[in-house]
Amino acid sequence: MVTIVSIDTPSLGDRSYLAHDRKVALVVDPQRDIDRVLAVARQAGVTITHVFETHIHNDYVTGGLALAKATGAAYHVNADDSVSFERTPVRDGDVIDVSPTLRVRVLATPGHTYTHLAYAVESDPGDGFEAVGVFTGGSLLFGATGRPDLLGAAHTHDLVHHQFASARRLADELPEQARVLPTHGFGSFCSAGSTGEATASTIGRERIANPALTQDEERWVAETLAGLEAYPAYYAHMAPANTAGPDAPDLSAPEHADQRVLARRIAAGEWVVDLRNRTAFAAGHVTGTLNFGLDGQFATYLGWLIPWGTPLTLLGESAEQVAEAQRELVRIGIDQLEGAATGTPDAWTDAPLRSFERARFADLAQVRHHRPVVVLDVRRASEYAAGHIEGSVNVPIHELLERVGDVPAGEVWVHCAAGYRASVAASVLAARGIHVVAVDDAFDEHAAASGLPITVAA
Structure with missing residues (x-):
């Protein structure tokens, strides 16, 4: 048996x-x-x-x-x-x-x-x-x-x-x-x-x-x-x-990073990643940080986007959250963390927090009746081809860092299929000072039902 x-x-x-x-x-x-x-x-x-x-x-x-x-x-x-x-x-x-x-x-x-x-x-x-x-x-x-x-x-x-x-x-x-x-x-x-x-x-x-x-x-x-x-x-x-022939990973806790250290690392262009879910991040976060929540394919997308070898610091609500992220990262060979901090955003900086709006597709449909906005679709090209919002711009999430210049100027409403990738993209854009709204909604279920015009790429 x-x-x-x-x-x-x-x-x-x-x-x-x-x-x-x-x-x-x-x-x-x-x-x-x-x-x-x-x-x-x-x-x-x-x-x-x-x-x-x-x-x-x-x-x-x-x-x-x-x-x-x-x-x-x-x-x-x-x-x-x-x-x-x-x-x-x-x-x-x-x-x-x-x-x-x-x-x-x-x-x-x-x-x-x-x-x-x-x-x-x-x-x-x-x-x-x-x-x-x-x-x-x-x-x-x-x-x-x-x-x-x-x-x-x-x-x-x-x-x-x-x-x-x-x-x-x-x-x-x-x-x-x-x-x-x-x-x-x-x-x-x-x-x-x-x-x-x-x-x-x-x-x-x-x-x-x-x-x-x-x-x-x-x-x-x-x-x-x-x-x-x-x-x-x-x-x-x-x-x-x-x-x-990789050795066993070192999962000991990373060095604590205080406010001064975090500010210096963000200013230097290092990656400081907020592990909280997208709702919490949108409500208030340290300016310049990026959001890769542990509630999604964290390691896949962080590993996909980060320039390999970029110094990385993690921000989590608890030591357990940081440890979970560290465990996921060693699975893809990111063994060295510069440091970590735990708690809430007001403990990570003495500067004003940044936030951005979260919305649904129904909100987007209403807004487009009143003012022009940029609709940024960060799904993969095949997803976009299967059906997309008329007039939207497609920059797949894994291309965004290299193609930020392709995002038209203005108020940017960013969406994906369910919300996770949109939050990552919104954090990238917000870190660059772009006015962004993250659409946290299911595209297949609610985009067309909200009255948004959907087209199929030729």
């Missing part, structure tokens, strides 16, 4: 896994903060003896090497991956015995990367081994696959065809009841295509629902390539960190 526990990282859209037979355990694709994995193992009363990587990750810094060192576990990484650390090399067809009743079979599944592996976990209840699940990493996801373009445009054509073949291989070689256990696909930008709202799946379910298994190769490749969008800029730094 195998028990499989998923360890979710919602802010990155990823999952890690711990599988055990009540005595020993294996771990697949652990995140950087390995204390979460160790806690799951302790709770289950099991010893971690094997750690597996499906691929050299592009969206987070792995905790695999650190976990193997901490537990004495064997660290299984593709023999063809060029890494700077000792590992137990594995190849297609290898079978690793974890215990007398639990083993792992290695399956080459290139597509997300050239050296991507999947791991079929097999259990012997007494009458022979059978596959109960497959850790698919970035190959077969729920209703989709991992994207094939993260190694650069020169490799995308080959990788997308490899990805199609890999998905078919998994479907052909594994039984219908085997659970599909991907790393990506829960909001991760590593997925190609929509994974919907699914939280679990099987090979049988994917055979009838996954386009990679229901469409012919030519159509699937064309649709997959057409659907690829921008991915976070910090991805460029993840593979080098993972091939170098």
Whole structure:
């Protein structure tokens, strides 16, 4: 009997896994903060003896090497991956015995990367081994696959065809009841295509629902390539960190930053990030600070926008909030914080606080009848093309820092799909002295219903 526990990282859209037979355990694709994995193992009363990587990750810094060192576990990484650390090399067809009743079979599944592996976990209840699940990493996801373009445009054509073949291989070689256990696909930008709202799946379910298994190769490749969008800029730094062999992170509390220090850092152009939710930030914040609330995809968007290596200071309501943010940041390789402060904005500065208005789409519809305003849409280009407010300007959030000059002068009403990205953008604009209103509303539900004219890009 195998028990499989998923360890979710919602802010990155990823999952890690711990599988055990009540005595020993294996771990697949652990995140950087390995204390979460160790806690799951302790709770289950099991010893971690094997750690597996499906691929050299592009969206987070792995905790695999650190976990193997901490537990004495064997660290299984593709023999063809060029890494700077000792590992137990594995190849297609290898079978690793974890215990007398639990083993792992290695399956080459290139597509997300050239050296991507999947791991079929097999259990012997007494009458022979059978596959109960497959850790698919970035190959077969729920209703989709991992994207094939993260190694650069020169490799995308080959990788997308490899990805199609890999998905078919998994479907052909594994039984219908085997659970599909991907790393990506829960909001991760590593997925190609929509994974919907699914939280679990099987090979049988994917055979009838996954386009990679229901469409012919030519159509699937064309649709997959057409659907690829921008991915976070910090991805460029993840593979080098993972091939170098990252250590366990230092999660000790950052140095306290007082009012004088904060003012100096803001004046110097360093990033001082307010972690509070967008409602609190809009109501009052230190001039020049940026808002990346912990209630959204904090690490994804901060990592996407921040120029890599920019000094970073955090502002939080509590030490716990700062610690949560720090934990998220080390997962993407931002290990060094300049400092932090906790409390409320009036404790962070002796200068007047800045604020900006929050509104709904209905408010925007009314305002446009009375005065001209700029409508800034910071959604991705594909979202904008699917439907946008007539006359709005589209500057995707990840391009805003470089394209602030493209925002027309005037009173700027900024919106996204639900409000989180709009607040980030509003903080960027407010820090530059722009008169901004943040639309905190659901575009699909309320924009057209408010009477705003919606058009589709040609």
